[in-house]
Each structure stands twice: as structure tokens, then as C-alpha cells.
Amino acid sequence: MEERQTVHTQKRRRSPAGWVKILAAALLTLLLSTGAWCLLLGPDGLTMVQVFLLARFAFVEEDADLGGAVDAGLDAFVDALGDRWSYYLDRESYQSTTQRRANSYVGVGVTIDYSREEGLLVQSVVKDGPADRAGVVPGDVVTAVDGLSIAGDARQEGSGRIKGEPGTQVVLTLLGEDGSTRDVTCTRASLHHPSASGKLLEGEIGYVQLSNFYSGSADSFRGEVDALLDQGARSLIVDVRGNPGGYVSELEQILDYLLPEGPVFTSKPRWGWQSVYQSDGNCLGLPMAVLADRNSYSAAELLAAQLRESAGAPIAGEVTSGKGYSQITFPLLNGGGVGLSTAAYCTGSGRSLIGEGLTPDAELSLTEGAAMGGPEDNQLQAAIGLLRS
Numbered sequence: 001m002e003e004r005q006t007v008h009t010q011k012r013r014r015s016p017a018g019w020v021k022i023l024a025a026a027l028l029t030l031l032l033s034t035g036a037w038c039l040l041l042g043p044d045g046l047t048m049v050q051v052f053l054l055a056r057f058a059f060v061e062e063d064a065d066l067g068g069a070v071d072a073g074l075d076a077f078v079d080a081l082g083d084r085w086s087y088y089l090d091r092e093s094y095q096s097t098t099q100r101r102a103n104s105y106v107g108v109g110v111t112i113d114y115s116r117e118e119g120l121l122v123q124s125v126v127k128d129g130p131a132d133r134a135g136v137v138p139g140d141v142v143t144a145v146d147g148l149s150i151a152g153d154a155r156q157e158g159s160g161r162i163k164g165e166p167g168t169q170v171v172l173t174l175l176g177e178d179g180s181t182r183d184v185t186c187t188r189a190s191l192h193h194p195s196a197s198g199k200l201l202e203g204e205i206g207y208v209q210l211s212n213f214y215s216g217s218a219d220s221f222r223g224e225v226d227a228l229l230d231q232g233a234r235s236l237i238v239d240v241r242g243n244p245g246g247y248v249s250e251l252e253q254i255l256d257y258l259l260p261e262g263p264v265f266t267s268k269p270r271w272g273w274q275s276v277y278q279s280d281g282n283c284l285g286l287p288m289a290v291l292a293d294r295n296s297y298s299a300a301e302l303l304a305a306q307l308r309e310s311a312g313a314p315i316a317g318e319v320t321s322g323k324g325y326s327q328i329t330f331p332l333l334n335g336g337g338v339g340l341s342t343a344a345y346c347t348g349s350g351r352s353l354i355g356e357g358l359t360p361d362a363e364l365s366l367t368e369g370a371a372m373g374g375p376e377d378n379q380l381q382a383a384i385g386l387l388r389s
Helices: 016-032 035-057 066-079 091-101 130-134 152-162 217-230 248-258 299-311 378-388
Strands: 087-089 104-107 110-113 120-125 141-145 169-175 181-187 189-192 196-201 205-210 235-239 262-269 275-279 288-292 315-317 325-331 337-346
Touching: 035 066, 066 087, 066 337, 087 091, 091 104, 091 325, 091 337, 110 152, 120 130, 120 152, 130 181, 141 152, 152 169, 196 217, 205 217, 205 378, 217 248, 235 299, 235 378, 248 262, 248 275, 248 299, 262 299, 288 299, 288 378, 315 378
Parallel strands: 205 235, 235 288, 288 315
Antiparallel strands: 087 337, 104 189, 110 120, 120 141, 141 169, 169 181, 196 205, 262 275, 262 337, 325 337
16 A cells, blocks of 8 residues: 655745846847847747847756857757858857967977877978977877877877967877887977978979968968979979868969969859959969868868869869858857858859869879878879879
8 A cells, every 4th residue: 555645835935036037038038029129030039039038037047057058059050050061169169260260379380180090190390399399200190198198089189188378388109100109298389380381302393282271371382382493393283181271362362373364263152243253364384283182171172173174283182072162250249159151162164062072083092101291192192193194
């Protein structure tokens, strides 16, 4: 048999302050539902504001993390738009993204990739930077940061662990190309990251690796190419592997520098007229080839496509990402930002890369463990072969 439990209840009265909050939320909700706000936001937009006001004034937990809830909500909202290229950035992410796009950052001065299971492969080292002064060289693999392994899946966290505040130290455990291991201590510093680096290869071939299209990249690229011309370069390989893209204005300047007169970029915004950007008659006038891979995005694959289209430049590497929308990053009142696709773009002739990318003339993957631009870079050797054919 079951025993019935007797429950005594006591009627509780809501405090005056509680009623004020509820009434304030109701009043604000009413105000938002009328007038110009209704026309501007519509029912869906007003509903989002309404939920925030209710959480702000009526939710029982007065110390609820509304900022975190807003971050999560905005991230989900942008994701639900169904556009893989649009994004939401919280305050910290927006600040770091803005810094990165200025081609300045706090770190030790290395460019890395994730191709090695043991850790992060060092592709290049900034001259006179903290890593260079500590003895880090291209081909080293960072296997641990401050004693914590970054092998396997932990590689995705490695870059964040290396970064930190200026003047602080970080210990990197390195696996050398000869199989030896060593620890080096680097003092983090604010660094300017040049977008382009170049060298003269055998056969008077100039090789320029372009890491992004952010601020100053066009000047950096032109400076490297001009230096190679002074060294006697008679042909050029442009490497945009792993390049995430960047600003349209930087892309236009590079295309204008490299290509003869003609259309080189087409933009189709949601609002306004289609724009076709033209290159002038001054151009580099050298035989060219391009290196690209599946991580060549946006301006990087557009550059490769346009060099092929306007100058017949062959491409070696992997099929590119297939991006075809450009974004504007809008700053938000909470200190974050939202990047929204606002225009479709195409090559000068009107070809879109959406969903298909570029298929290389010589399609092959980088040899495992090979450093880009190094002696074992089989994709680079394929590009050299295309130039000579």
C-alpha cells in the first residue's frame, strides 16, 4: 500500500521590484511591436528582441550570462542562414581576426601546416623573429608546447597555445628533420607578417609564395617579384596553397600588376549594379604557372583562375575549394562582428567557381612530410615541368 504524502503550501507574494521588471518587459515589448520598428524588423526580428527583453527582465536567474547567450544565439542564427561562408565572431575572435587581417600578430614568427601527425610542420620562419633567434628552422615539427603534446587531434590547438601576450615565453619541443628532438624557448612579440616570400630557383624561375590577400599583400607581392626580376628571373610560379583569401582591393592590384589589359574580376552584389574590374595595359609579361590546393580559398583560387584565363598559366596541385561569394564583416555593438556574404564573384569572363573550384592541369597531392617550396615539394616540381613544357 502507498502512503499519501501531505504537502503544505504557502502563498507567496511577488515583490514590488519583481512586478516592475515584468511590467517593464511588457511595456518594451509593446513599444517594439508598433511603429517604424515593426516595419524595419518584421515579426521575426521583433521576436528576437522580445526574447532578449524577457530574459533580461523576467527570467528568474538575475545573474544569467546574457552575453554568452547572445553569442550562442547569433552564431546559430548565422549558421542557420545556410551559407558556409558567413560567420559570427564574438568580441575576442573579432579582435584577433582584425589583427590577423592587418598582417600583424603576437607570436613567435613561424608559418605552420597540419600535414604531420606528430605535430605542426614549420614551413617558414620570420627572419630575426623570436623563433629564428631561438634556432627554429623550416622542416622542424613542433610536437609539444610548454610540455603539452600537440600530436594527433591536439594539433588544432597548437597554434593557439603558441600565441600569447607580448613579452611572455613559450617552450617549443621540436622534432628535427634528422630525427633528433630539442626544446627551445621563444619570447613572444608583436610581429608584422609579410604576405609574400620569394626565391630564385634553378633555370631562372622566380618562385613567390603568397600567404594571404590581407592588408599590404599587394605591395609585399610586388616587392618580391621585382626583387626576383632584378636577380634575373625569366618566368614565375605563384604559390597560393593554403591561402585563405582576403581583400578584393589587394587581389585587384595583384591582377593588374600581372596581367595585360582586359576584364579580370566580376562582382555581383545583392544591391546595385554588376561591376567588372579591368587591368590596364602594363603587365609583367613573363610565362607563369600557379600552385593551388584544396585550402586555396576565395581570392586565392580567383587569382589562379584568372591567371589561367588571361595569361594561359597552367595550375599544379589539387582541386580548389569552390568559393564564389565575397563577405563584408560588420562590427557589432557587443564588440563582435558578423561576416555576411553580400556579393557573388566571377572571373573576368563571368565564370563562377561555386561548388566546383579549379581542376589543375597537373593534379597531385603534396608528398607527406614535404615542406612547401622545399626540395621534396612534388607539386612545385610539377609546376616547373608545366612551365618548361
